Structures are given as structure tokens and as C-alpha cells.
Amino acid sequence: MTVLDEAPGEPTDARGRVAELHEIRAQAVAGPSEKATKAQHAKGKLTARERIELLLDPDSFREVEQLRRHRATGFGLEGKKPYTDGVITGWGTVEGRTVFVYAHDFRIFGGALGEAHATKIHKIMDMAIAAGAPLVSLNDGAGARIQEGVSALAGYGGIFQRNTRASGVIPQISVMLGPCAGGAAYSPALTDFVFMVRETSQMFITGPDVVKAVTGEEITQNGLGGADVHAETSGVCHFAYDDEETCIAEVRYLLSLLPQNNRENPPRAESADPADRRSDVLLDLVPADGNRPYDMAKVIEEIVDDGDYLEVHERWARNIICALGRMDGQVVGIIANQPQVLAGVLDIEASEKAARFVQMCDAFNIPIVTLLDVPGFLPGVDQEHGGIIRHGAKLLYAYCNATVPRISLILRKAYGGAYIVMDSQSIGADLTYAWPTNEIAVMGAEGAANVIFRRQIAEAEDPEAMRARMVKEYKSELMHPYYAAERGLVDDVIDPAETREVLIKSLAMLQTKHADLPSRKHGNPPQ
Numbered sequence: 001m002t003v004l005d006e007a008p009g010e011p012t013d014a015r016g017r018v019a020e021l022h023e024i025r026a027q028a029v030a031g032p033s034e035k036a037t038k039a040q041h042a043k044g045k046l047t048a049r050e051r052i053e054l055l056l057d058p059d060s061f062r063e064v065e066q067l068r069r070h071r072a073t074g075f076g077l078e079g080k081k082p083y084t085d086g087v088i089t090g091w092g093t094v095e096g097r098t099v100f101v102y103a104h105d106f107r108i109f110g111g112a113l114g115e116a117h118a119t120k121i122h123k124i125m126d127m128a129i130a131a132g133a134p135l136v137s138l139n140d141g142a143g144a145r146i147q148e149g150v151s152a153l154a155g156y157g158g159i160f161q162r163n164t165r166a167s168g169v170i171p172q173i174s175v176m177l178g179p180c181a182g183g184a185a186y187s188p189a190l191t192d193f194v195f196m197v198r199e200t201s202q203m204f205i206t207g208p209d210v211v212k213a214v215t216g217e218e219i220t221q222n223g224l225g226g227a228d229v230h231a232e233t234s235g236v237c238h239f240a241y242d243d244e245e246t247c248i249a250e251v252r253y254l255l256s257l258l259p260q261n262n263r264e265n266p267p268r269a270e271s272a273d274p275a276d277r278r279s280d281v282l283l284d285l286v287p288a289d290g291n292r293p294y295d296m297a298k299v300i301e302e303i304v305d306d307g308d309y310l311e312v313h314e315r316w317a318r319n320i321i322c323a324l325g326r327m328d329g330q331v332v333g334i335i336a337n338q339p340q341v342l343a344g345v346l347d348i349e350a351s352e353k354a355a356r357f358v359q360m361c362d363a364f365n366i367p368i369v370t371l372l373d374v375p376g377f378l379p380g381v382d383q384e385h386g387g388i389i390r391h392g393a394k395l396l397y398a399y400c401n402a403t404v405p406r407i408s409l410i411l412r413k414a415y416g417g418a419y420i421v422m423d424s425q426s427i428g429a430d431l432t433y434a435w436p437t438n439e440i441a442v443m444g445a446e447g448a449a450n451v452i453f454r455r456q457i458a459e460a461e462d463p464e465a466m467r468a469r470m471v472k473e474y475k476s477e478l479m480h481p482y483y484a485a486e487r488g489l490v491d492d493v494i495d496p497a498e499t500r501e502v503l504i505k506s507l508a509m510l511q512t513k514h515a516d517l518p519s520r521k522h523g524n525p526p527q
């Protein structure tokens with residue numbers, strides 16, 4: 001029972017009315033019951049308001065439609081009309097910048113989405129788009145509110161349409177903090193970033209019971225759609241953490257690296273890390289022998305400000321790294337092959353991961369730095385039949401379409417189509433650099449010699465000696481950075497120790513870059 005379930009009394013003066021308002025507000029803020037709050041905490045989850053408090057700067061939250069209630073009837077809904085209708089919506093600030101938020105309150109109808117609940121979300125999304133500020137959803141709901149039938153489902157449609165309209169206009173971040181099934185899983189999939197918490201959050205289109213009924217497979221909720229599955233196997237989630245506090249703190253960190261909208265640049269930060277800091281250690285980190293693995297993450301750590309960066313999709317398609325960091329205070333998106341995993345080869349998943357990241361950077365005015373050490377695309381029947389051609393083309397398309405400043409640096413090897421795809425000068429990189437240790441070529445020397453000197457090798461008295469001679473000849477003729485530099489295919493060959501300084505100076509020059517694409521409704525990117 002709420003205050004307004006009884007006809008409002010006749011407060012005799014304004015003070016009486018204000019007291020009544022405070023009483024109603026207190027009820028709305030308290031939520032349904034102490035028992036429901038305890039049940040939420042017992043599951044290892046925070047309440048919606050506790051989450052909003054963690055996300056936003058202290059005392060910055062302004063709630064919208066706190067007093068909204070549903071008008072549905074049937075199935076006992078007439079007698080159960082809690083304030084907020086199970087979703088808390090509003091705006092506040094993160095590090096002083098406006099952020100819109102909606103948070104399902106699982107204590108009310110399991111956070112399930114009804115008609116009024118959905119229209120609250122629609123309104124806050126419209127406000128975020130109009131204000132040009134990021135939108136964060138804190139998801140913890142049981143999907144469509146079953147008692148409200150198809151009206152609830154239509155509510156999802158309105159969310160999807162707004163997610164799509166907002167795409168590339170304002171950053172959209174989905175934080176999964178509970179179950180998320182069926183239609184509810186599509187909204188996060190349409191947003192820029194998905195965060196999950198291990199054990200307590202799950203995402204799936206159909207739950208374990210339906211899976212068992214249809215395919216006979218038996219699996220737990222977490223096994224089917226838990227954070228680890230989506231962070232490592234499906235790539236649905238970009239970030240996974242052990243607890244809600246860490247997860248929400250990382251959302252704040254991500255927001256600090258993003259602009260408010262597509263018309264702004266990401267915020268600059270003061271950096272005490274010298275722009276001209278030399279990195280002699282890079283010569284030790286990257287072995288000259290192209291077949292020896294090393295950890296590309298250490299290279300990134302060395303060149304960004306204070307060794308600080310945020311890796312996106314850290315555990316999915318680990319043969320490529322996508323990260324946001326700062327260089328001389330300016331946010332950059334870094335895409336780098338990881339020679340430590342599958343020799344840094346490009347495969348289906350790496351192409352998809354990097355393509356989405358390039359697209360996100362371009363949408364939000366984040367310059368792109370590409371660090372190449374790539375032996376090529378992964379050969380194999382699985383890859384070909386899985387559509388490596390169209391998936392690889394996604395990455396190519398994303399780069400070719402990107403108008404933000406683009407700088408690429410070839411550390412060691414860059415072979416064949418993978419070299420062209422990974423932001424070569426020929427597809428529009430603004431500046432391309434190479435280290436002196438680098439080998440740019442159509443293919444590896446062994447493979448090349450086997451093709452073009454096949455006859456000489458076969459007819460030689462000592463084929464192995466002939467092969468070795470031909471490999472050496474091919475390497476010394478073609479596989480060094482000066483071959484590319486002489487032809488203007490790289491803008492400069494640089495001392496690795498000067499990498500940070502060269503990149504920072506190049507980024508500074510490109511800060512005022514402006515490029516337009518031909519006018520069109522939209523492209524038709526490979527899917």
C-alpha cells in the first residue's frame with residue numbers, strides 16, 4: 001500500500017503537501033520490502049540504487065519518473081503498483097560529465113519489463129540522445145513481464161530502435177548484473193560495450209530448460225551464458241569481472257576515455273609522462289627473429305602514458321589486442337597483433353573483434369594506432385568454410401571507412417593481405433612507419449622461394465642448398481623496410497626507441513584532420 005493508494009488527504013497548507021511528497025518519495029526510494037532487499041543481497045547482488053550510487057559522482061543523481069506506476073490489469077496486477085515500476089531512470093555525472101542511466105530493480109517483478117517500465121526507458125534514451133551524453137544500462141531483469149503480454153514485448157522494440165538510432169551518436173554501455181534472457185539480450189548486443197559479472201549475470205536467447213527440450217543438451221545457466229563464456233568464447237561481452245564494485249569502477253574508467261557524443265573529442269588529460277621519453281627497452285622486448293614470440297601487451301605498456309591502458313575483449317580472439325589508452329594525454333585506440341597467441345595471425349574472430357573496435361573508434365573520434373606484426377591470415381578449411389573472406393573484409397571495410405587520424409607502425413613482419421588489411425598506406429593510413437627489423441612482403445621468404453624458384457631448386461644438385469641460397473637472396477632483395485621506404489610505401493623507418501615520440505608528434509599533427517566520405521544513405525558492409 002502506498003500513500004496514493006488512498007485518496008490523497010486534504011493537507012491544510014503547503015507544508016502539509018511537502019511532507020506528503022517526502023513520504024511518497026521515501027516509499028519510492030525504499031522499494032518494495034526489507035525482505036526483497038535482503039534476498040537481492042543474499043544472491044551477491046546490489047540493489048539498483050546502490051549500483052547507481054557506485055556509478056555516479058556523489059549526490060549527482062537526478063531521478064526521472066520516480067513516481068511512475070503501471071496501469072495494467074489482470075493476474076493481480078491491480079493490487080500491485082509499486083512506484084518506479086521496477087526501473088530507476090535518470091542522469092548524473094561521472095567525473096563531472098553528464099551520464100544517463102537506467103537500472104532494473106529486480107525486487108519489483110524480478111525487474112521484468114512491462115509497458116510503463118519500457119516507456120520510462122524510452123524516455124531516458126531519448127533524453128540521452130537529445131542531450132548528447134552517454135547512456136549506461138544496469139541490467140538485472142527477467143525479460144518481458146509475462147502478465148503484460150505483448151505490450152511488454154513491444155516495449156523491447158522501442159528500446160532496440162533507440163539503441164540503433166543512438167549507435168555512433170552517443171556511447172552506449174550495457175552492464176549485465178543479473179539474468180538477461182530472450183528479447184532482453186538484444187539491446188546489450190546493439191550497444192557499444194557489454195560488461196558482465198561472473199556467477200551473477202547470464203545472457204542467453206533461450207535458457208537451459210529450452211535448450212534441453214530442443215536439443216537434449218544439458219548445461220547450467222553459467223555454462224550456457226555466463227560471463228566467462230561470453231568473454232572468451234562468444235565475444236558477446238567485452239569486459240568480465242568478479243564483483244559488481246570492480247565492474248562498475250571499470251565502467252567509470254571506460255567513460256573517462258570516451259567523448260560525450262560523436263561531435264566531441266574524448267577528454268584530454270594532463271600527463272606527467274614525457275612525450276619524448278625514449279624506450280630503449282623495446283629493442284629487448286621484440287626479438288629480431290620473426291619466428292620468436294613476445295608479448296605485444298608489453299610494447300603497448302611501454303609506449304602509452306604511464307603504462308596505463310584498457311583492453312577491450314581481452315580474453316576473446318587473443319591473437320589481436322584492442323585497447324584504449326592515452327598518448328601525451330590524448331586518447332588513442334590501439335590495434336595490435338599478438339605474436340604470443342597463434343603467432344599473431346588474423347583469423348575470423350580476430351577480424352571481427354578488430355573491425356568492431358575500429359568502427360567504434362571512428363564513430364567516437366578516437367585516433368587509431370595500429371601496431372603490426374602479422375604473418376598473414378590463418379589458412380585452413382574451417383576458416384575458409386567459416387567465411388574468413390567476409391569476416392576479414394569487415395576489418396578491411398572498417399579501416400577503409402575510418403576518417404579519424406590513422407597511424408600504423410610495422411614492428412617486425414607484415415605479410416600479404418594481412419599487411420594491406422591492417423591499415424596499410426594503400427587503404428588510407430595517414431602515416432605509416434617501420435622499424436629497421438621489419439619485413440614487409442607478399443609472403444614469407446621460404447614460401448616465396450618455393451614458388452618462384454621451384455624449377456631451379458628441383459633441378460639443383462643439392463636442392464636444400466639451392467633453396468637456402470634462394471631464400472637468402474629473396475630476403476636481401478625484398479624483405480627489408482628500405483624496399484618499402486624507397487617506394488614511399490612507408491613514410492619513415494624509425495629507431496624503435498623513438499616510437500613514443502614519433503607517434504605523439506604524428507598524432508598532434510593529425511589532430512585537425514578532417515575527412516568526408518562520399519554522400520550516401522549508408523554503406524553495405526560485409527556481415
Ligand SMILES: CC(C)(COP(=O)(O)OP(=O)(O)OC[C@H]1O[C@@H](n2cnc3c(N)ncnc32)[C@H](O)[C@@H]1OP(=O)(O)O)[C@@H](O)C(=O)NCCC(=O)NCCSC(=O)CC(=O)O
Pocket residue numbers: 108109110111112141142143144145146147153179181182183184205
Ligand atoms: C529470472 C529468473 C531466472 C530469476 O530467478 P530467481 O530465483 O532469482 O527469482 P524468482 O524466480 O523468485 O523471481 C523473482 C520475482 O520476479 C517474478 N518474475 C520473474 N520473471 C518474471 C517475468 N518474466 N514477468 C513477471 N514477473 C516475473 C517472479 O514471479 C518473482 O515474483 P515474486 O517476488 O512476486 O514471487 C527466473 O525468475 C526466471 O526464469 N524468470 C522467467 C524468465 C522468462 O522466461 N522471461 C520471459 C521472457 S520472454 C522475452 O523476454 C521475450 C523473448 O524471449 O523473446
